[in-house]
Amino acid sequence: MKSTYFTITPRDPVIARDARPFGFGIRMKSLDWPYPSVLAGSLRTMFGKTEKAGDFSPDTVMWLKGLAISGPFPLVDGSLFFPAPKDILLKDLRNDRFEAFPLRPAEMGKGQGCDLPHPGLLPAMLPQTVTEEFKPAKSAPFWSLKTMVSWLTEDTDASFSNRISPVHTGADSLQYPEKDARIHTKIVPERGVADDGMLFETVGLDFTAKRKSVGDQVRIAARMDSNGGCSMVDTLHPFGGERRLAHWKSCAGHTGWTCPDEIKTSVKDSERVRMVLATPAIFTGGWLPGWLGEKNGCLVGSPPGGPDDLVLRLVSACVDRWKPLSGWSLETRGPKAIRRVVPAGSVYFFETEKGSAAALAERCWLQSVSDDPQDRLDGFGLTLWGTWNNSKKGSINDKGMEE
Known part of the structure; x- marks a missing residue:
């Protein structure tokens, strides 16, 4: 497979609607960040026009759907940013200082119980050293590659807390794009005038404003893998709905698409690995991946593309509530059925049952x-991919006890 990388610079506010109905008298609602389907539809349409001269025959549609699309991710100064993981709680110490607490699988005490969806799972809880209740502070929705690597390889929470302020307000964090609301009117085609009372509103994501924390415009990074390769791109083409334009340009790549060496080293010697969703996922079991199956009272399996001899056991998970996914199908010329997706940033905790996770992070x-x-x-x-509690020896057995 040949990889082609793209830097996308939105010229207009990006329309990325959520799955709510939209019609006369209804306000359009926008996602905080475009779904992968927004990128995939826009990119495939662009290549259908450039590579196939706009001939969207069934064979062309099959070829376009076979292109592997990755993204979209925020891009600043050539480096990717990723959704903040769900396995962290921040305590506001004021004066732009925060303390980070990791959520980790933990055994339950005597007489305690939890209605988890599977008996082989453990709850992800705060460290036992946290004795005071507090209202969690909000983390920035996107972290830099540097900050994410630090969190995925950190053995203890104390050293990460010393650098937590950049996660919330500094150059290693990003907020969602500002939302731009516009009022439109329906035009009567025969007369070219506005139709009385036919107003509607669109809400787009404004990428044109420079961020004070990063000092540069936020762009969008994407990758496409194909067998035959495609021509280089440097053009204006719609991204998202309402034909809002963006500048698409092929490039050599961005920092973050390949696995950092720190991650490889950390995972190589660990029997406990973390899987963080960088984009929303769709599983047949709702929150539960379909490649995990029941065996001896546990959920075990191997992720697609992982080493053949590797078997992972799910220990716990930090998953936010499901999000709706819908859209308009250009292939069938109709609305897509609503599906439930697992939000980006969700975290799954695994232990290796068989094989080595050394090649897992890289592959x-x-x-x-x-x-x-x-x-x-x-x-x-x-x-x-990263590790969790790799400074502790032993493993958690079926009863949730350290061995």
Whole structure:
């Protein structure tokens, strides 16, 4: 497979609607960040026009759907940013200082219980050293590659807390794009005038404003893998809905698409690995990946693209509530059925039951683990890999006790 990388610079506010109905008298609602399907649809349409001269025959559609799309990710100064993981809680110490607490699988005390969806799972809880209740502070929605690597390889929470302020307010963090609301009117085609009372509103994501924390315009990074390769791109083409324009340009690559050496070293010697969703995932079991099956009261399996001899056991998970996914199908010329996706940033904790996880990070870094092959090609379920509690010896047995 040949990889082609793209830097996308939105010229207009990006329209990325959520799955709510939209019609006369209804306000359009926008996603905070475009889904992979927005990128996949725009990119495939562009290549259908440039590579196939706009001939969207069934064979062309099959070829376009076979292009593996990865992204979209925020891009600043040539480096990727990723969704903040769900396995962290921040305590506001004021004066732009925060303390970070990791959520980790933990055994339950005597007489305690939890209604988890599977008896082989443990709850992810705060460290026992946290005795005071506090209202968690909000983390920035996107972290830099540097900050993410630090969190995925950190043995203890104390050393990470010393650098937590950049995660919230500094150059190693990003907020969501500002939302731009516009009022439009329906035009009568025969007369070219506005139709009385026919107003509607669109809400787009404004990428044109420079961020004070990073000092540069935020762009969008994407990758496409194909067997035959495609021509280089440097053009204006719509991205998202309402034909809002963006500048698409092929490039040599961005920092973050390949697995960092720190991650490889950390995972190599660890029997406990973390899987963080960098893009929303679609699983047949809702929150649970379909490649995990029941065995001896545990959930075990191997992710798509992972080493053949590797078997992972799911220990715990930090998963936010599901998000709706819908859209308009250019192939069938109709609305897509609503599906539930696992939000980006969700974290899954595994232990190795068989084999070694040494090659896992390198082979599966920013590769899809969604169940359906087409969802994987569309870019749903891209993953980041790291370790958890790798400073502790032993493993958690079926009763949730350290051995």
